[in-house]
Amino acid sequence: MVTLSVDASKIEIAAGTNLLAACLQNDIYVPNLCYIEGMDHPPASCRLCFVEIEGKDAPVPACTVEVRHDMAVRTDTPGVRRLQKTALQLLLSVHDVDCKNCPANRNCALQDMAKFLKIALKSKHLDLFLKKSKIDLGHPFLEYYPNRCVLCGRCIYVCRAQQAHTQLTFAKRGFDTVIGFFGNPQSSPPSCDTCRACAEACPVAALLPKP
Amino acid sequence: MSPADHQPFQAGFDEIRKAAATRQRAFAEAPVPRIHIGMATCGIASGALETKAAFEQALARHGIDARIHTVGCIGHCYAEPFVIIDHPESGFPPIFYPEVNAGKANMLTKLFLAEGDPRFEHILGATEENDMIPWIGEFSRFNQEKRVVMEKCGHIDPEDIYEYIAAGGYETLPDMFRRSPKEIIQQINDAGLRGRGGAGFATGLKWELAADQPGDAKRVICNADEGDPGAYMDRTILESNPHQVLEGLIACAYAVGAHKAIIYVRAEYPLAVRTITKAIRQASELGLIGNDILGSSFDLDIEVFHGSGAFVCGEETALIRSIEGFRGMPRHRPPYPVERGLWGTPTVINNVKTLASVAPILKNGAAWYRKIGTDNSPGTAIFSIVGDVVHPGLIEIPMGVSLRTLIFDICGGIPNKKKFKAVQIGGPSGGCLPEEFLDTPIDFDSLTEAGAMMGSGGMVVMNEDTCTVDISRYFLDFTQKESCGKCTFCRIGTYHLLTILERITEGKGSPADLKNLAQLSQDIKNGSLCGLGKTAPNPVVTSLRYFKEDYEAHVSEKRCPGMMCRPLIAFYIDLEKCARGCDACVGCCPVEAVFTTRNRKKGIDQSLCVKCGECMVACPPEYDAVRKVSPPELAPIIERPAEPLKDEK
Ligand SMILES: Cc1cc2nc3c(=O)[nH]c(=O)nc-3n(C[C@H](O)[C@H](O)[C@H](O)COP(=O)(O)O)c2cc1C
Ligand code: SF4
Ligand code: SF4
Ligand code: FES
Numbered sequence: 098m099v100t101l102s103v104d105a106s107k108i109e110i111a112a113g114t115n116l117l118a119a120c121l122q123n124d125i126y127v128p129n130l131c132y133i134e135g136m137d138h139p140p141a142s143c144r145l146c147f148v149e150i151e152g153k154d155a156p157v158p159a160c161t162v163e164v165r166h167d168m169a170v171r172t173d174t175p176g177v178r179r180l181q182k183t184a185l186q187l188l189l190s191v192h193d194v195d196c197k198n199c200p201a202n203r204n205c206a207l208q209d210m211a212k213f214l215k216i217a218l219k220s221k222h223l224d225l226f227l228k229k230s231k232i233d234l235g236h237p238f239l240e241y242y243p244n245r246c247v248l249c250g251r252c253i254y255v256c257r258a259q260q261a262h263t264q265l266t267f268a269k270r271g272f273d274t275v276i277g278f279f280g281n282p283q284s285s286p287p288s289c290d291t292c293r294a295c296a297e298a299c300p301v302a303a304l305l306p307k308p
Numbered sequence: 309m310s311p312a313d314h315q316p317f318q319a320g321f322d323e324i325r326k327a328a329a330t331r332q333r334a335f336a337e338a339p340v341p342r343i344h345i346g347m348a349t350c351g352i353a354s355g356a357l358e359t360k361a362a363f364e365q366a367l368a369r370h371g372i373d374a375r376i377h378t379v380g381c382i383g384h385c386y387a388e389p390f391v392i393i394d395h396p397e398s399g400f401p402p403i404f405y406p407e408v409n410a411g412k413a414n415m416l417t418k419l420f421l422a423e424g425d426p427r428f429e430h431i432l433g434a435t436e437e438n439d440m441i442p443w444i445g446e447f448s449r450f451n452q453e454k455r456v457v458m459e460k461c462g463h464i465d466p467e468d469i470y471e472y473i474a475a476g477g478y479e480t481l482p483d484m485f486r487r488s489p490k491e492i493i494q495q496i497n498d499a500g501l502r503g504r505g506g507a508g509f510a511t512g513l514k515w516e517l518a519a520d521q522p523g524d525a526k527r528v529i530c531n532a533d534e535g536d537p538g539a540y541m542d543r544t545i546l547e548s549n550p551h552q553v554l555e556g557l558i559a560c561a562y563a564v565g566a567h568k569a570i571i572y573v574r575a576e577y578p579l580a581v582r583t584i585t586k587a588i589r590q591a592s593e594l595g596l597i598g599n600d601i602l603g604s605s606f607d608l609d610i611e612v613f614h615g616s617g618a619f620v621c622g623e624e625t626a627l628i629r630s631i632e633g634f635r636g637m638p639r640h641r642p643p644y645p646v647e648r649g650l651w652g653t654p655t656v657i658n659n660v661k662t663l664a665s666v667a668p669i670l671k672n673g674a675a676w677y678r679k680i681g682t683d684n685s686p687g688t689a690i691f692s693i694v695g696d697v698v699h700p701g702l703i704e705i706p707m708g709v710s711l712r713t714l715i716f717d718i719c720g721g722i723p724n725k726k727k728f729k730a731v732q733i734g735g736p737s738g739g740c741l742p743e744e745f746l747d748t749p750i751d752f753d754s755l756t757e758a759g760a761m762m763g764s765g766g767m768v769v770m771n772e773d774t775c776t777v778d779i780s781r782y783f784l785d786f787t788q789k790e791s792c793g794k795c796t797f798c799r800i801g802t803y804h805l806l807t808i809l810e811r812i813t814e815g816k817g818s819p820a821d822l823k824n825l826a827q828l829s830q831d832i833k834n835g836s837l838c839g840l841g842k843t844a845p846n847p848v849v850t851s852l853r854y855f856k857e858d859y860e861a862h863v864s865e866k867r868c869p870g871m872m873c874r875p876l877i878a879f880y881i882d883l884e885k886c887a888r889g890c891d892a893c894v895g896c897c898p899v900e901a902v903f904t905t906r907n908r909k910k911g912i913d914q915s916l917c918v919k920c921g922e923c924m925v926a927c928p929p930e931y932d933a934v935r936k937v938s939p940p941e942l943a944p945i946i947e948r949p950a951e952p953l954k955d956e957k
Contacts, residue, residue, distance in 0.1 A: 138639060138640070138643075139640070140639075140640075140794065141640040141795075141837060142794045142795045142796070142837065143795070143796055144795050144796045144797055144835045144836070144837065145796075147835075155834060156834070158640070161640045179831065180831060180834060180835045183797070183801075183827075183828070183831040183835065184796045184797065184831075184835060187796050187797065187800040187801055187804070188796055188800065190800060190804065191800055222820070222824060223804060223824075224804070224807060226803065226807075247796075248793065248794075248796075248799070250794075266635065267635055267637070267793060267794075269793070270618070270789065270790070270791065270792065270793050271788050271789050271790065271791040271792075271793055271799065271802075271803070272788060272791070272793070272799060272800065272802075272803040273793070274792075274793025274794075274799060
């Protein structure tokens with residue numbers, strides 16, 4: 098067991114625990130999208146879970162740090178908030194904010210974080226860029242909405258954990274990156290039909306089982 | 309009894325060296341002329357294959373017995389294809405001829421090789437001191453260089469291991485095996501060698517960290533991914549002297565205790581792939597790679613891995629993922645590759661230039677290396693200098709030389725009497741520095757302090773006709789496309805930067821855009837996962853800092869000071885200068901925007917003009933009548949006559 102301080106609280110937790118998990122388990126909310134408990138090498142790709150750790154000169158993603166004894170962590174400094182707000186605004190600047198028609202409405206990681214960070218869902222100072230294709234129906238059992246996806250990669254991670262052969266991957270590069278199905282498989286394992294792990298892991302209803 | 313008998317591992321090597329010396333003597337002492345032709349990618353692209361074929365045919369035609377010796381790149385791009393002709397019988401020293409095309413090859417064969425006239429008007433210089441022809445060693449493009457890594461480039465045939473050995477290559481191996489890995493690391497530490505892949509991390513320390521890891525399932529990787537636009541140092545070294553890299557790689561593996569090494573080279577470098585693959589084969593045949601090297605009981609296997617050409621795969625963690633068969637996406641560090649790298653084993657990744665610096669250090673000692681360069685950045689820096697300089701090319705200089713010396717003395721300054729405006733150092737991750745920084749010494753720390761970085765060594769020099777906004781847009785376009793798409797800041801943030809820059813270059817920017825650019829850049833630098841995202845805003849940050857007036861002119865006056873941004877410029881024809889009826893501009897305009905005015909001069913129809921500037925190039929210099937202006941409203945309006953004039957029909 099180690100003891101560390103996070104903001105005003107003292108936390109006692111098993112050595113080696115992931116710092117983000119430690120905060121969340123102790124009801125200290127740190128915005129996050131891409132971390133799943135138990136990951137061996139977290140992707141640290143959403144860049145939302147920034148915290149400041151005493152002795153480090155810049156904010157670091159909490160999901161990349163293991164707790165240490167006597168660690169002093171701050172989750173709400175101006176530097177942290179600035180990065181979190183920008184990251185969320187960037188994600189929203191490519192997001193089809195159409196909550197009324199979205200199955201994730203009221204159960205959406207983006208709505209929760211926007212409320213927590215006190216930012217508008219529609220940004221005033223960033224342009225909105227939506228992809229031309231609103232939906233990808235290439236998979237026999239799944240539908241994919243690129244303009245909802247935050248590319249957190251949770252779907253890929255859970256799929257890899259469930260299936261011998263991953264059905265999902267990141268495809269294309271740069272701004273065009275999307276989730277792909279390795280081309281358009283005509284013969285996905287029938288287990289896809291019943292598995293649904295990816296859809297359940299998706300924080301924003303970008304991957305849904307076909308009706 | 310020779311001293312070698314007391315020196316373990318020496319006898320085997322001496323035998324190889326003897327064979328190399330014998331071959332070398334046969335080549336050097338043959339009483340025939342020798343024609344050295346630079347045949348690296350740069351030479352071939354400028355026509356060296358045709359030059360070589362022309363020499364072969366001409367020699368056959370004239371019945372001359374001469375040796376054609378294919379060598380690598382000597383670094384003088386402006387002179388490609390270059391040829392050095394060593395014709396002892398003529399009484400002249402070996403002569404360096406620049407830009408030798410097939411026609412010149414024929415001519416030199418006939419007039420110099422057959423008739424003994426070296427054709428002075430085509431000579432750049434002699435490669436040895438003499439009293440007939442100026443010696444190139446006295447030219448500043450040559451004598452201010454300090455060649456450690458590229459010493460043998462352009463002098464030996466990269467496809468013949470014996471030439472490298474005859475020139476002292478692989479000499480460090482027997483001695484190295486007599487020393488402990490710790491001593492090797494110590495020597496690299498003492499030399500103060502820093503990684504040439506960009507960040508300048510201490511090489512000895514990196515090796516030490518890997519050496520301290522338990523077990524012997526370790527790996528070393530030579531990073532030859534080199535994806536920066538405009539950078540070609542690593543390619544040139546692999547193509548011109550692959551064995552010096554191998555020699556360093558063997559030392560690295562020995563020092564850290566690895567038995568597997570990989571050369572990661574991009575598949576778009578076919579000649580480099582071929583040269584290094586052949587070099588590995590030749591070194592294996594001589595027992596310099598493989599099992600029980602020179603009887604030392606040290607085993608090392610070297611493989612070549614073909615990268616698929618993504619810039620981000622040069623980043624070490626992405627490089628590792630791509631070898632493992634995954635999508636080349638960087639991962640968070642720690643763990644660093646030296647702890648957990650390829651296939652989970654401790655892995656050292658070093659740049660080509662870093663590894664190529666190792667053999668000279670082992671051979672000449674740490675103190676010798678320390679004497680080159682500066683205290684914090686010992687050794688040499690290699691730059692590929694392109695853009696507006698008289699003598700572009702690959703240049704190896706001691707660290708600490710100023711940018712001014714490099715650009716104005718060594719590279720001959722800015723051509724066409726233009727003024728210097730900026731220099732972009734470190735490629736897309738680097739910064740754009742103005743004239744005030746010309747006295748900055750070139751070393752890792754000074755460049756970083758100025759806001760640029762050593763990067764992998766790409767340098768673009770720009771004259772006054774350059775728009776720094778457009779240059780930033782160019783680099784952002786590159787990094788945006790090459791981003792792996794993993795993390796939020798880089799994937800989406802750089803796209804916003806790019807679209808804002810595009811807007812500004814189109815004259816549609818606003819003051820709010822400038823503020824957004826600065827803030828977003830800061831967040832992308834602080835928030836991104838890997839070096840690509842962390843450095844991608846550098847061109848914007850530095851140009852905003854040092855060339856603010858360029859941005860402001862675009863935004864508030866809709867004017868492009870460098871006159872590069874097409875929507876903000878216009879071409880017109882100065883009627884005072886236009887020669888009646890010359891018509892040069894009419895013929896070259898791709899959209900027929902040039903018309904004949906009432907008084908038979910020419911005018912440009914602004915509604916048709918696509919601003920390609922062809923007319924400006926075509927207008928004969930004695931008239932020099934085409935003008936470029938920004939903002940476009942400055943162009944006087946010249947009416948197109950309603951009825952075409954008679955002679956236009
Ligand atoms: C986007 C990106 C691209 C890179 N490309 C290269 C490259 O092409 N060659 C290289 O040697 N290092 C490259 N690096 C640096 C490597 O990650 C690594 O630091 C380097 O190979 C270490 O070698 P060194 O210690 O000899 O410098 C790149 C880094 C980043 C962030
Ligand atoms: S589909 Fe959902 S889970 Fe998958 S990357 Fe997109 S947002 Fe994340
Ligand atoms: S910074 Fe860019 S290249 Fe690096 S991990 Fe993030 S998205 Fe990929
Ligand atoms: S949860 Fe840590 S970066 Fe996404």
